[in-house]
Amino acid sequence: MLARDENTPLHDEVAIVDEAITTRRSIRAFRLDPVPEPTIREILDVASWAPSGTNMQPWRVYVTTGEAKERVSRAILGSGLRAEKARGEYKYYPDKFFEPYYARRRAVGFALYGHLGIGKRDVDQMRAQHDRNFVFFDAPVGMIFTIDRRLNQGSWVDYGMFLQNIMIAARARGLHTCPQAAFAPYHQQIRLVLGIPDEEIVICGMALGYEDTSKPENNLRTERVSVEEFATFLR
Ligand SMILES: Cc1cc2nc3c(=O)[nH]c(=O)nc-3n(C[C@H](O)[C@H](O)[C@H](O)COP(=O)(O)O)c2cc1C
Structure with missing residues (x-):
């Protein structure tokens, strides 16, 4: 077998990796088509090669399909608890939004509602769209991610890498x-x-499946600020 020099990028590999990311x-x-369980396991295995401080691997995943996934949806949608009243165990967003983040947040919200034809004051339709989260947007696989609450912010940094790996391996x-x-x-x-134990914090969920290309919400393309705007090069 040819020894492969892992330090020399092959153009094909650059393109493939960049394409998976972008x-x-x-x-x-999502389409209703199921994702075979071996594929889900493979994606999670690949993702688990994410780095983590002192290799602690702080991730814990609950993979739901079929009836288990529906139980999650029913528990939330049947709870009568509206998103504005429910409280997570950690703060994702700042208490008060400020620029430039506020403008970016608003832009993506309006763009999504624009694709769906939802007006800026149509609160009921916005809520209905938000509720689509809880059926995992009809994806055949719904994952719930948790972390041991005794772990610190560093482990949450590791966790983000794991989540991104899942999304790239899926692509x-x-x-x-x-x-x-x-x-x-x-x-x-x-x-x-x-049956998630008390010592775990629910970080987020993730829908996994095949894109339904016929749906307008999937026409949303978000933007990014340029490298010049977020990077400082000091020479
Ligand atoms: C940790 C995390 C949580 C998110 N939560 C939601 C969510 O609950 N519902 C949703 O529709 N999008 C959610 N998003 C998607 C973001 O809105 C999206 O990543 C952002 O607008 C950029 O768009 P893109 O992912 O298409 O590049 C979340 C993204 C991240 C990274």
């Missing part, structure tokens, strides 16, 4: 994802149906 988008409408297999913090406020309902 074609990842948050997909909000490599023609699959799409949507990471979903929307689940965090419903940790009590989720805990109950999935």
Whole structure:
């Protein structure tokens, strides 16, 4: 077998890796086609090669399909607890938004509602769209991610790498994802149906499946600020 020099990038590999990263988008409408369990296991195995401080591997995943996934949806949608009233166990967003983050947040919200034809004051339709989170946007696989509450912020940094790895490994297999913090406020309902112990904090969920290309919400393309705007080069 030829020894491969891992320090020399092959152009094909650059293109493939970059494509897997840049074609990842948050997909909000999935086809019903199932994802074979061996594929899900493979994705999680690949993702687990994420680095973590002192190799602590702080991730814990509850993979739901079929009836188990529906139990999660029912527990949340049947709880009568509206998102504004539910409280997650950690703060994802700042208490008060400020620029430039506020403008970016608003832009993506309006863009999504624009694709769906939802008006700026149509609160009911916005809520209905938000509730689509809780059926994992019809994806065949719904994952819930937790972390031991005794762990510190560093482990949450590690966790992000693991989550991104899942999304990239999914892309490599023609699959799409949507990471979903929307689940965090419903940790009590989720805990109950999935048997998640008290010592774990629900970080987020993630939908996994095949994109339904016929749905307008999947036409959303988000933007990024340029490297010049976020990077400082000091020579
Ligand atoms: C940890 C995390 C949680 C998110 N939670 C949600 C969510 O609950 N519902 C949703 O529709 N999108 C959610 N998103 C998707 C973001 O809105 C999306 O990543 C952002 O707008 C950029 O768009 P893109 O993912 O298509 O590149 C989340 C993203 C991340 C990273």
